[in-house]
Amino acid sequence: MSDKIPVTVLTGYLGAGKTTLLNRILTEPHGRKFAVIVNEFGEIGIDNDLVVGADEEVFEMNNGCICCTVRGDLIRIIEGLMKRKGRFDAIIVETTGLADPAPVAQTFFVDQDVSEKTKLDAVVTVADAKWLTQRLKDAPEAKNQIAFADVIVLNKTDLVTADELTEVEGRIRAINPYARLHKTERAAVAIDEVLGRNAFDLDRILDLEPAFLEDDDHHHGHDHDCGPGCNHAHHDGGLKHYHDEDMQSVALTIAGDVDPEKFLPWVNDLVQREGPNILRSKGILAFKNEPKRFVFQGVHMILDGDLQGDWKAGEPRQSKLVFIGRNLDETAIRDGFLACAA
Numbered sequence: 001m002s003d004k005i006p007v008t009v010l011t012g013y014l015g016a017g018k019t020t021l022l023n024r025i026l027t028e029p030h031g032r033k034f035a036v037i038v039n040e041f042g043e044i045g046i047d048n049d050l051v052v053g054a055d056e057e058v059f060e061m062n063n064g065c066i067c068c069t070v071r072g073d074l075i076r077i078i079e080g081l082m083k084r085k086g087r088f089d090a091i092i093v094e095t096t097g098l099a100d101p102a103p104v105a106q107t108f109f110v111d112q113d114v115s116e117k118t119k120l121d122a123v124v125t126v127a128d129a130k131w132l133t134q135r136l137k138d139a140p141e142a143k144n145q146i147a148f149a150d151v152i153v154l155n156k157t158d159l160v161t162a163d164e165l166t167e168v169e170g171r172i173r174a175i176n177p178y179a180r181l182h183k184t185e186r187a188a189v190a191i192d193e194v195l196g197r198n199a200f201d202l203d204r205i206l207d208l209e210p211a212f213l214e215d216d217d218h219h220h221g222h223d224h225d226c227g228p229g230c231n232h233a234h235h236d237g238g239l240k241h242y243h244d245e246d247m248q249s250v251a252l253t254i255a256g257d258v259d260p261e262k263f264l265p266w267v268n269d270l271v272q273r274e275g276p277n278i279l280r281s282k283g284i285l286a287f288k289n290e291p292k293r294f295v296f297q298g299v300h301m302i303l304d305g306d307l308q309g310d311w312k313a314g315e316p317r318q319s320k321l322v323f324i325g326r327n328l329d330e331t332a333i334r335d336g337f338l339a340c341a342a
């Protein structure tokens with residue numbers, strides 16, 4: 001028996017349902033304790049606030065290019081965690097929807113300190129049944145996320161017909177015939193199907209990517225903060241890794257309340273008009289005269305929003321939101337949002 005701490009890497013494209021799955025894992029009565037590491041694209045920490053779970057500790061990795069900055073962050077966080085060994089049973093790393101999982105998975109093999117103390121249990125990829133087919137055409141990261149998966153959670157089955165589901169499943173199987181696949185609504189999958197799988201298959205990954213175990217640095221010898229605009233493309237021998245150079249994030253904060261009667265029509269109109277370009281939106285808002293936080297989320301033009309939890313005592317009431325997409329008119333979005341201030 002190894003006493004290495006198992007690590008689950010949770011990946012999947014923007015809005016597929018990673019946080020939904022993570023929250024499901026954290027709220028089930030499993031009696032285990034997890035350390036959670038999240039990494040998000042966008043400048044303000046919204047994801048962090050959306051992860052529920054009373055006593056999990058959530059660590060946030062640097063934004064931006066996962067191959068360059070995040071690896072250092074990940075190593076630092078894990079080394080810090082190891083000093084507190086015994087306080088948790090497993091580590092879950094949720095990557096940004098735009099990340100290629102390879103460099104994250106690689107960290108658990110290439111970095112000596114990390115590999116002595118932890119073991120990659122599985123790469124779990126959440127796929128959006130409604131949008132995956134499209135993403136496989138226009139987003140190379142989405143394909144790598146499927147290729148690297150040991151477990152695939154094909155989520156949002158409620159948004160597609162049976163035929164569409166069969167089609168998307170066929171596309172997944174063409175890329176990755178090996179992973180276990182679960183079809184879900186709201187990421188409802190038994191926790192033992194995603195954690196403690198002992199499923200990461202290094203031999204399969206080495207077939208896909210012969211240079212997987214080599215230290216990545218010589219492929220793009222730089223050590224700087226690329227930021228969300230980073231557009232390095234590098235080739236590790238097998239799969240090609242990309243950063244989507246057109247992808248941008250617009251993050252906005254109002255240091256106070258917004259007026260829901262202005263905000264809701266504005267955001268609805270924006271995602272209806274710009275939905276094809278806006279891949280993802282999220283926000284936590286202070287509505288005028290409302291003691292609870294309003295949380296909204298969108299994937300293209302589908303928006304979800306509800307009141308969740310009171311603002312905590314001493315927590316400043318502020319309104320923040322982020323849009324991730326292509327060809328976003330930042331000035332127009334900023335002006336539109338600022339005009340919603342209460």
Ligand SMILES: Nc1nc2c(ncn2[C@@H]2O[C@H](COP(=O)(O)OP(=O)(O)OP(=O)(O)O)[C@@H](O)[C@H]2O)c(=O)[nH]1
Binds near residue numbers: 016017020047156184
């Ligand atoms: N209709 C439907 N919506 C879902 C389902 N699962 C999740 N959602 C919604 O999809 C949106 C995105 O879910 P998240 O879990 O935040 O997705 P994510 O992958 O963590 O998103 P990013 O971290 O931004 O990449 C939210 O509004 C969820 O409520 C599902 O099975 N069906």
